[in-house]
Amino acid sequence: xxxxxxxxxxxxxxxxxxxxxxxxxxxxxxxxxxxxxxxxxxxxxxxxxxxxxxxxxxxxxxxxxxxxxxxxxxxxxxxxxxxxxxxxxxxxxxxxxxxxxxxxxxxxxxxxxxxxxxxxxxxxxxxxxxxxxxxxxxxxxxxxx
Amino acid sequence: xxxxxxxxxxxxxxxxxxxxxxxxxxxxxxxxxxxxxxxxxxxxxxxxxxxxxxxxxxxxxxxxxxxxxxxxxxxxxxxxxxxxxxxxxxxxxxxxxxxxxxxxxxxxxxxxxxxxxxxxxxxxxxxxxxxxxxxxxxxxxxxxx
DNA sequence: GTATTCTCTACAAATTTTATAGACTTTTTA
DNA sequence: TAAAAAGTCTATAAAATTTGTAGAGAATAC
Numbered sequence: 001x002x003x004x005x006x007x008x009x010x011x012x013x014x015x016x017x018x019x020x021x022x023x024x025x026x027x028x029x030x031x032x033x034x035x036x037x038x039x040x041x042x043x044x045x046x047x048x049x050x051x052x053x054x055x056x057x058x059x060x061x062x063x064x065x066x067x068x069x070x071x072x073x074x075x076x077x078x079x080x081x082x083x084x085x086x087x088x089x090x091x092x093x094x095x096x097x098x099x100x101x102x103x104x105x106x107x108x109x110x111x112x113x114x115x116x117x118x119x120x121x122x123x124x125x126x127x128x129x130x131x132x133x134x135x136x137x138x139x140x141x142x143x144x145x
Numbered sequence: 146x147x148x149x150x151x152x153x154x155x156x157x158x159x160x161x162x163x164x165x166x167x168x169x170x171x172x173x174x175x176x177x178x179x180x181x182x183x184x185x186x187x188x189x190x191x192x193x194x195x196x197x198x199x200x201x202x203x204x205x206x207x208x209x210x211x212x213x214x215x216x217x218x219x220x221x222x223x224x225x226x227x228x229x230x231x232x233x234x235x236x237x238x239x240x241x242x243x244x245x246x247x248x249x250x251x252x253x254x255x256x257x258x259x260x261x262x263x264x265x266x267x268x269x270x271x272x273x274x275x276x277x278x279x280x281x282x283x284x285x286x287x288x289x290x
Numbered sequence: 291g292t293a294t295t296c297t298c299t300a301c302a303a304a305t306t307t308t309a310t311a312g313a314c315t316t317t318t319t320a
Numbered sequence: 321t322a323a324a325a326a327g328t329c330t331a332t333a334a335a336a337t338t339t340g341t342a343g344a345g346a347a348t349a350c
Contacts, residue, residue, distance in 0.1 A: 004307075
């Protein structure tokens with residue numbers, strides 16, 4: 001399971017992606033709308049900024065915004081930044097690889113299967129982007145029609 | 146990432162699968178060969194037994210053994226028993242479902258993507274079984290040829 | 291009936307996750 | 321140019337989970 005932190009990150013990014021053209025968005029705004037503890041969210045957004053996913057502006061009229069077009073940031077990237085490895089085993093991870101204590105990967109059948117799991121998972125997470133998880137903006141829907 | 150507990154479970158099952166026809170295997174034996182803390186392993190094997198994956202026999206000549214043919218137990222089953230949910234989000238889990246606080250799944254784009262991730266992952270984990278991760282038994286390989 | 295082996299419950303230590311506090315810096319603007 | 325607005329940064333605390341240990345108990349084989 002993704003950590004709460006990562007779930008918060010995805011919600012925040014989903015919110016920001018939908019407001020891409022509307023200039024910087026306040027942390028406070030995101031926290032309230034998405035019901036995320038504000039101080040926790042601060043840390044998360046900062047991390048996303050340090051990873052070049054978000055940009056920010058200080059002072060009046062400031063806030064956070066996507067640094068690139070929503071379709072340029074994959075969900076895999078987000079998860080790796082906030083949560084770490086996507087693979088189910090360390091010996092199978094592309095970005096957080098760690099050798100197993102005793103096993104030799106060339107002949108380890110467990111390793112082989114989990115490479116397949118990783119690839120299946122990544123096929124989705126690398127291809128889906130913030131564009132695909134954009135918030136539907138309620139205000140934009142006209143129910144009077 | 147899978148917990149150490151689940152990794153131990155998979156190693157133990159991999160060991161047992163390869164020794165399927167040789168009668169019960171001692172906890173001690175598995176623990177030594179797979180370098181798993183024995184008391185921890187006891188708990189794990191017991192859990193696998195309670196989940197009907199393993200059978201056991203007490204007393205001299207006793208030990209643990211697979212309850213069914215190796216190809217009858219999927220890796221998904223094992224992971225669910227030991228680790229819990231395979232899905233990345235609670236609102237997307239088949240066996241450990243939990244509703245999100247504020248989101249309505251029908252229109253939640255995050256939910257939709259993670260259903261796809263889940264299905265891609267499960268396609269592998271449901272189809273692969275203990276047969277696929279059987280230990281290669283070193284003793285059985287004849288290097289003299 | 292005793293040695294062997296799994297069973298069960300409780301607990302303890304370590305680590306990770308979740309969250310909060312508060313002082314600091316940058317920017318805007320009156 | 322000072323005050324208000326907003327993000328930055330580091331440290332710490334609380335809670336939860338994971339990892340591992342202890343030891344008495346029950347079943348079985350010989």
